Amino acid sequence: MNETTSIRPFTITEKLDWLENRYWKFGQDDTLADHLHDLYEVDDEGQMTAQPRRDPLTGETKGLMVLGGSGNGKTALLMRTLRADPVLTEFKVDKPGNTLFITVPPEATIKKLAEIILQQTGYAKVDTKLRAADAWEIARHRFGMVGINTVVIDECHHILRSGPGRDVLAAIQSLKHIMQSERGVALVIAGVPSLRDAILSEPSGETYRRFREFHLSRISPGSTAARRFGQNFLKSAEVLGVQVCEEDAVAERILFAEHGQVGRSVALGKEILRDAVTRKREVLSLEFSERVFQKSNPNFGMTPFHPGAWVAVKKELEAIGWGA
Template identity: 50%
Template sequence: MVDLNTLTASSSIPEKVDWLAERYWKFSRDARLLESLKGLFVLDEDGELTKEPVRDPLTRETAGLMVLAPSGSGKTALLMRTIRATQVLSEAVDGRPGNTMFVTVPAEATIKSLAQLIAQQAGYVGMASKIRTHEAWAIARHKLRSAGIRLLIIDEAHHLVRPGPGRDVPGAVQSLKHLLQGDAAVAVILVGVPTLREAVMSDEETDRRFEKLFLKPINAGSPEAEHFAKCCGWMASSLGLTLVARDRLPERILFAEQGQLGRAVDLFKETMTRALRARREFPSLVDAEHRFEGLYGPREMSPFAPGNWDAVRSELEKSGWGR
């Protein structure tokens, strides 16, 4: 990875592309997530996080958090960056010990297969395939405790609560609640799309145990949109590129991706990458449109059509763009 201090105009194209890919864009949501984390863990006398989850003094239950937003909003990157920037939390990965575990739920996962996955990541090998669900969870919870895990982050958690034949949504919701109960309880963060909350709401006891953090899209003209534009300008300048002011590329990108931060950042990075590899000083609307078309298919008119942006946006809105 290329360090910011070593990136210069003489850096190679591959170095610049790698540097760009590694850049994380910090927004107000980062501070909001950190504040939510402080609701999951005991704080020291300075108000800083410790490694110990909060427990209700009467029930001994730990606390949970849901991070909710549509696909492409940057939920996973936000969680990973926040955990890695928090000194007292360390990720257990690739055999390296830590007190935080990320688990990504596969699309077809069941609540039993999630328990098996958690146990496996915590170091348990050879769980019988015909094991009963409650037995799998007993092993998973024991392994979390013995591995020193204090925070379990379940990404793509909405896959657990999809309805359909053979699916046990109430059972899945109960299993998530049980992670917060007993001596082996851990703090839990569920990450998913808004349908996750809708399913969990079916059980009032579980729903109230999880604080909700909704990641809203960035609205045009908002302070967050201005911050996004400044980040784009700084990033381009650091790469030796110049954004053409009249193109208003950051505004077009946010509009194209309906304000979803993760997708907007990815589209901007890919647009810069195309300009770098083509050895152009000025990223173009064509660069952005080619990437956008590659993701979503050709359109009669896109947000990257040439011409005055206000006029282009007006035409798109008249045609029902984004609805």
């Protein structure tokens, strides 16, 4: 069951499945789609195609850098885009597609990333003695063989860490070569702000200039995104059959508790609703919302879910430097 279904979930299992798959929009989807549109050719109707734009002189494709702090929802946003976009279809070994989505493990090197690409594109016999440069050459060749036009690298900052056995400059240039080769693809890389700093460390700046930047910001109180968060939370509660008292300002408290970080705020909001569903509570209370929050944050005394008017609770929390 997904977010577009018109059938309301009835059983606890159906409700939990619906909630897990429900995607909450904040307006960042449209901005990302606009940035992606610039990476590709368009047809005579002005619609984006799957064919990456190429520089007529160099033949190079273009890139996009998606930046945001930990918990700001980069991964969910990118994966949602792949699911919803009619042009970009995710590639799997057993399923045709034009877009390869890769999540970089924390300790991965640039060679390891090339090996991951080879494995995910069906190249079964990866020689562990293969040099990084050779692995990347094969990987770029694989894109053309299996029909991949777009590569999305999530947590890309992991391959740009300095340390023993790592070559940051070579890693940066490997990203550039993805867009330079004959089988160049549109490249989307995502990571924390240090990703941008690492790429800027290349003396020539050649790789950085090939990327445009899309920064994911936190949700500010009173913003359009905050209003949309509240609407998402209340609509989800309604579908799940959970009553939320407007004066409790639960959505505002969630955003304050997670400092406006999109991913963390959505996770907490859904966990609070899940708790109400699994325990068959028809009305959401601040008491039980606080219990959910404290399971992951046990060291706080007073929390944003403290009983009382939200304006007064927020003022007191700010006065004691809560969460600073």
